[in-house]
Amino acid sequence: MAAVASEVDEALNALLPAEEGDERPLFAAMRYACMGGGKKMRAFLVIEGARQFGVAPQSALRVAAAVEMLHAYSLVHDDLPAMDNDDLRRGKPTVHRAWDEATAILVGDALQTQAFVVLASPETHSDPAVRAELCLHLALAAGARGMVGGQMLDMMAEKAAEPLDEAAVGRLQLLKTGRLIEFAAEAGAILGKAGAHQRQCLGAYGREVGAAFQIADDLLDLTATPEEAGKATGKDAGAGKATLLGLLGPERARAQAERLVDQAVTHLDNFDDRADLLRALASHVIRRKN
Amino acid sequence: MAAVASEVDEALNALLPAEEGDERPLFAAMRYACMGGGKKMRAFLVIEGARQFGVAPQSALRVAAAVEMLHAYSLVHDDLPAMDNDDLRRGKPTVHRAWDEATAILVGDALQTQAFVVLASPETHSDPAVRAELCLHLALAAGARGMVGGQMLDMMAEKAAEPLDEAAVGRLQLLKTGRLIEFAAEAGAILGKAGAHQRQCLGAYGREVGAAFQIADDLLDLTATPEEAGKATGKDAGAGKATLLGLLGPERARAQAERLVDQAVTHLDNFDDRADLLRALASHVIRRKN
Numbered sequence: 001m002a003a004v005a006s007e008v009d010e011a012l013n014a015l016l017p018a019e020e021g022d023e024r025p026l027f028a029a030m031r032y033a034c035m036g037g038g039k040k041m042r043a044f045l046v047i048e049g050a051r052q053f054g055v056a057p058q059s060a061l062r063v064a065a066a067v068e069m070l071h072a073y074s075l076v077h078d079d080l081p082a083m084d085n086d087d088l089r090r091g092k093p094t095v096h097r098a099w100d101e102a103t104a105i106l107v108g109d110a111l112q113t114q115a116f117v118v119l120a121s122p123e124t125h126s127d128p129a130v131r132a133e134l135c136l137h138l139a140l141a142a143g144a145r146g147m148v149g150g151q152m153l154d155m156m157a158e159k160a161a162e163p164l165d166e167a168a169v170g171r172l173q174l175l176k177t178g179r180l181i182e183f184a185a186e187a188g189a190i191l192g193k194a195g196a197h198q199r200q201c202l203g204a205y206g207r208e209v210g211a212a213f214q215i216a217d218d219l220l221d222l223t224a225t226p227e228e229a230g231k232a233t234g235k236d237a238g239a240g241k242a243t244l245l246g247l248l249g250p251e252r253a254r255a256q257a258e259r260l261v262d263q264a265v266t267h268l269d270n271f272d273d274r275a276d277l278l279r280a281l282a283s284h285v286i287r288r289k290n
Numbered sequence: 291m292a293a294v295a296s297e298v299d300e301a302l303n304a305l306l307p308a309e310e311g312d313e314r315p316l317f318a319a320m321r322y323a324c325m326g327g328g329k330k331m332r333a334f335l336v337i338e339g340a341r342q343f344g345v346a347p348q349s350a351l352r353v354a355a356a357v358e359m360l361h362a363y364s365l366v367h368d369d370l371p372a373m374d375n376d377d378l379r380r381g382k383p384t385v386h387r388a389w390d391e392a393t394a395i396l397v398g399d400a401l402q403t404q405a406f407v408v409l410a411s412p413e414t415h416s417d418p419a420v421r422a423e424l425c426l427h428l429a430l431a432a433g434a435r436g437m438v439g440g441q442m443l444d445m446m447a448e449k450a451a452e453p454l455d456e457a458a459v460g461r462l463q464l465l466k467t468g469r470l471i472e473f474a475a476e477a478g479a480i481l482g483k484a485g486a487h488q489r490q491c492l493g494a495y496g497r498e499v500g501a502a503f504q505i506a507d508d509l510l511d512l513t514a515t516p517e518e519a520g521k522a523t524g525k526d527a528g529a530g531k532a533t534l535l536g537l538l539g540p541e542r543a544r545a546q547a548e549r550l551v552d553q554a555v556t557h558l559d560n561f562d563d564r565a566d567l568l569r570a571l572a573s574h575v576i577r578r579k580n
């Protein structure tokens with residue numbers, strides 16, 4: 001994962017506007033938000049998914065970078081004072097802290113757009129049908145019926161009189177983080193023009209890895225120090241965040257994450273040993289320390 | 291234009307998420323931001339541009355709706371307290387006033403994404419190369435080197451010690467509003483797979499109509515009442531906004547807008563009488579009252 005993170009940082013360096021011209025502060029803050037930090041798990045999923053179908057590494061790397069731009073945009077906006085009001089992200093001040101709120105809003109806006117510039121560009125794939133399909137499915141994963149819808153539910157849950165039940169929390173998490181991770185896992189199948197069945201298997205793997213990842217994230221929020229996590233921890237319980245951990249308690253939540261990882265790996269049964277890193281990632285997400 | 295606005299509102303009604311489910315407030319606010327108000331000039335440009343090449347009306351209408359979603363997103367974010375802090379837009383409370391700041395951030399985010407959902411969907415055009423081209427050029431017009439870059443320059447100009455000169459203001463306006471209007475004008479040529487020359491003519495027409503529109507907007511800010519304009523007026527001078535009007539004064543600014551309109555119409559010389567509404571629009575933008 002560290003090797004992929006460094007390759008993706010190089011790709012981001014090439015795909016984000018250079019720090020020059022009068023808009024320099026915007027470009028600098030876009031780079032700050034995307035590069036030099038983060039696990040780049042979504043990028044890893046794109047690249048390992050693409051490996052299953054012999055996709056050209058340059059194509060996979062561009063899509064991986066686009067997914068990380070989209071993810072970084074969501075973090076920059078989630079951290080805003082009107083949202084989660086976080087000061088620390090990936091061990092560094094958040095964008096609205098390092099610059100200001102207006103810049104952070106614009107950085108998020110521009111990172112989302114730049115993801116679509118990258119996906120729609122001929123350099124990403126010679127077949128325009130592949131490019132259009134990537135744009136469509138990233139947009140579906142990220143929009144009102146995906147990530148942003150999940151973020152809305154999360155904001156509403158904090159203010160709600162009644163806590164959400166397990167089904168509602170599961171849906172919230174699927175939308176907020178699961179859909180983008182699902183897209184990352186199936187993007188390689190889109191790039192490789194794989195059959196519907198293989199694409200569905202990777203998507204299902206991604207959804208379950210995403211759900212396990214979310215539980216692990218909530219456990220880290222409970223147990224890690226801010227130094228270990230690179231961001232404020234212990235906030236979820238205080239903010240009334242809707243998490244499975246809050247509903248199930250640590251032991252049952254951890255058991256559920258283990259179950260999700262087992263299921264995720266099952267979806268890879270028809271893949272050969274090229275999928276071993278995807279299998280390994282599934283168990284890694286619930287053992288990680290940040 | 292009123293007929294187009296009503297058709298586009300119908301299309302938006304079909305293309306935006308229905309007001310149902312737990313995320314209802316997000317969906318309601320997205321609709322509020324896009325529908326039932328605004329001149330829909332960008333939609334008009336898409337539809338009249340598409341008419342030059344006999345594009346299917348349903349295709350043009352979908353692209354017109356996508357451009358209006360993108361435009362509405364930019365207004366919702368520009369109105370935020372951290373940006374222009376406006377309470378009134380199109381004669382109604384702004385989204386962060388009618389809902390709250392977090393909802394307004396998410397509404398803008400989701401409207402941008404939804405524009406790409408619409409452009410990338412097979413229903414918009416049977417040829418995926420057309421869909422990928424639409425996604426690419428909308429994203430280029432809207433992103434860090436287009437609309438968002440221009441908004442960043444605008445924010446920076448307000449805080450700058452020295453006012454911008456005419457060239458810098460012209461560049462700011464081209465990025466902030468011109469690029470999206472240019473895209474709207476040339477989208478019909480993309481849909482109709484027109485030759486490069488015709489597409490360039492429409493794009494150049496759009497850039498000059500956009501520049502004239504911006505001067506007219508600044509003149510309205512100076513002279514119209516908030517009731518006439520549907521938004522707060524007289525704010526530019528106080529906020530130290532970088533406008534050509536501020537640099538040139540009303541008379542020279544108006545003369546420049548007239549010149550831009552004449553030039554815009556010249557770019558339509560090779561088009562037949564199907565372009566008469568585009569010709570009429572060019573002079574309308576500097577005569578409008580809101």
